[in-house]
Ligand SMILES: Nc1ncnc2c1ncn2[C@@H]1O[C@H](COP(=O)(O)OP(=O)(O)O)[C@@H](O)[C@H]1O
């Protein structure tokens with residue numbers, strides 16, 4: 001009999017222990033979701049809420065401030081979100097704060113971020129609509145990258161035809177063997193020959209890189225998982241940097257050359273017509289090279305952005321560590 | 332053209348028959364439970380005793396397994412989390428994994444192994460040695476006294492075990508996080524609580540009732556319908572574990588569909 | 597309160613020719629296996645009837661039908677004014693409280709102590725009984741079988757003969773008017789078997805219970821029976837005193853006495 005009482009007490013403690021954990025769990029979630037305690041309403045309007053759902057967290061400068069209460073479609077381009085914000089934020093959030101939708105780590109929960117503006121303004125009131133800011137999502141970033149990539153592909157194709165035209169231009173090669181042309185101009189033309197050879201390399205590199213990026217196209221998940229792809233991208237960045245440098249010096253040489261030729265032309269040398277013809281071509285070449293530079297600049301920016309995106313952060317961190325290690329070894 | 336291996340399929344047909352027959356019998360047994368459990372007389376004292384035996388006595392085993400599970404899961408996940416630079420999210424990931432799925436299912440499987448087999452063997456040997464008949468002669472409805480109490484106890488106790496198992500498992504996970512990192516107890520729990528939602532906790536909690544019910548019903552069914560002889564008892568204990576483990580996974584599959592349809596994910 | 601609480605209440609109504617159990621045209625089959633075919637038997641108060649049959653002949657099925665653990669296909673079993681196959685559960689429980697059943701395998705509850713085993717039928721049948729009454733009755737029943745010292749043991753700690761006696765004590769604790777014994781001496785050594793038989797005779801004399809004993813142990817049949825019924829091919833093949841049957845010329849009867 002007594003034993004049974006003891007057993008029942010133990011059983012009671014056991015059940016209470018389990019229920020206590022459940023209650024704590026539910027209470028803490030509830031507290032995090034602002035289900036308890038005083039709240040007020042703030043709103044914002046977006047074109048695209050990127051999968052935000054009711055119950056997602058709202059952060060003010062990174063601090064948990066409330067939750068999304070509901071999401072309503074006002075018309076085909078405007079979606080309004082209503083947020084329940086802790087009352088204690090009433091004295092903090094101003095009506096010029098910017099609202100954006102972001103992602104909370106890898107877990108993938110969407111969050112609403114409210115960021116204060118630097119300019120002072122009145123405090124936001126109940127049900128006030130705050131200004132929305134479009135956030136760049138990793139998706140969009142990659143999309144831009146691919147667009148740039150395609151641009152580069154087009155430029156590379158242009159460059160290729162130009163280079164081919166130079167290589168097959170008999171006039172240019174004739175210049176080299178013409179004894180009447182001054183030595184310095186000859187050197188310049190030799191440079192062009194070199195440069196076109198290099199430009200051929202650049203085109204090949206660009207083609208390779210465009211392929212590299214295409215392989216990873218659209219596979220966000222792969223990008224997150226596949227380290228080799230990250231390495232490819234890294235290699236691509238290095239190549240692009242080299243291409244940009246080469247394009248820089250190439251463009252410099254061409255413009256120098258063009259000036260030289262113009263000078264010669266004014267002096268009324270015998271090869272004037274050929275040169276004039278070729279100078280047009282030279283101008284188009286310079287133009288192409290400038291295009292490359294612009295394209296690669298844009299590409300570089302994207303690559304930088306990707307480098308800092310959370311997707312590849314882990315990889316680059318590792319790389320940095322590796323480099324530091326190597327440096328230490330060398331010391 | 333691909334040809335169906337008719338002969339092979341045909342050789343499985345008898346066992347399919349047995350399977351369907353068994354499924355039908357279990358369904359009838361479950362129906363019998365539902366027609367009896369709410370009618371007097373209520374075997375409260377026996378129910379409490381069974382709760383003690385089934386619930387409280389399983390705590391050490393469940394606690395130990397859950398602890399190791401949380402610890403190992405955390406240690407195993409860390410390298411890949413570090414690869415993506417999200418090692419700081421470890422508590423959140425482990426918390427969700429344990430509370431949503433791993434906690435309920437692993438605890439239920441342990442429970443099936445311990446309780447399913449012991450119910451199967453106990454009722455089986457009671458059946459074989461005529462103890463069930465003796466009970467009936469002594470003015471007791473053995474179905475109510477033996478089956479209803481055990482099924483209810485298993486149904487009510489498993490969710491409690493799952494909750495405590497979750498708690499212990501997360502404690503193990505906290506230790507796991509701190510083997511190579513440095514996260515305070517408070518920060519760990521804040522991260523866990525921040526990452527989980529009602530829709531993580533409630534479906535998991537509700538489905539563990541079904542897990543417990545399945546273990547109880549299958550164990551009792553197997554024991555109650557045990558064949559004569561000690562071999563029969565062993566077989567009912569064994570098949571109670573096998574069948575209830577499979578049931579746990581089937582219920583889990585069903586639960587995930589239901590929560591999906593209800594939009595609770 | 598149960599009306600047969602006092603030990604001697606049965607003695608008052610003892611009438612030597614009163615029929616307490618009457619089985620008529622009992623049929624029971626399991627699928628194609630016809631176990632009982634038109635079985636008839638009357639039990640008069642105070643007599644010890646032994647049902648003799650080889651194993652598998654349906655003796656256990658017969659007494660399980662009597663106590664309604666099995667439902668017969670047809671036929672009537674009249675006891676305490678009711679037809680057992682027809683009555684509802686609450687009436688059945690009241691009748692069962694007056695009928696003791698000693699199982700072939702004892703059926704002691706493994707998970708309970710001897711005390712709890714004996715308390716079980718008491719608490720189940722007599723809901724409003726005090727702890728002191730229960731303790732006294734447990735003590736008395738155990739003394740009856742000479743095992744008062746085992747009260748806090750578990751059944752698994754006892755020998756086969758002791759377990760049989762505990763089972764008997766559990767049967768006696770409700771002061772049944774009819775006791776059904778299912779092979780009480782099977783599996784026991786001859787000396788222990790004899791002790792059990794003597795205990796059964798003693799009990800009948802002290803409480804004037806009516807007993808239906810199932811057995812194929814000739815020792816048990818000779819010592820305990822006032823009448824023997826031969827169960828052959830599912831029906832009552834022959835009946836009479838032990839001596840009458842022992843001298844019967846029928847080969848089917850004879851084979852039991854060789
Ligand atoms: N529950 C049951 N289901 C099917 N057959 C049974 C059942 N109980 C007994 N039988 C069959 O009835 C016959 C008689 O069994 P039983 O009465 O136990 O024999 P015994 O005379 O040795 O006690 C046997 O052939 C047995 O197989």
Ligand SMILES: [Mg+2]
Pocket residue numbers: 655656657700778779
């Ligand atoms: Mg038998």
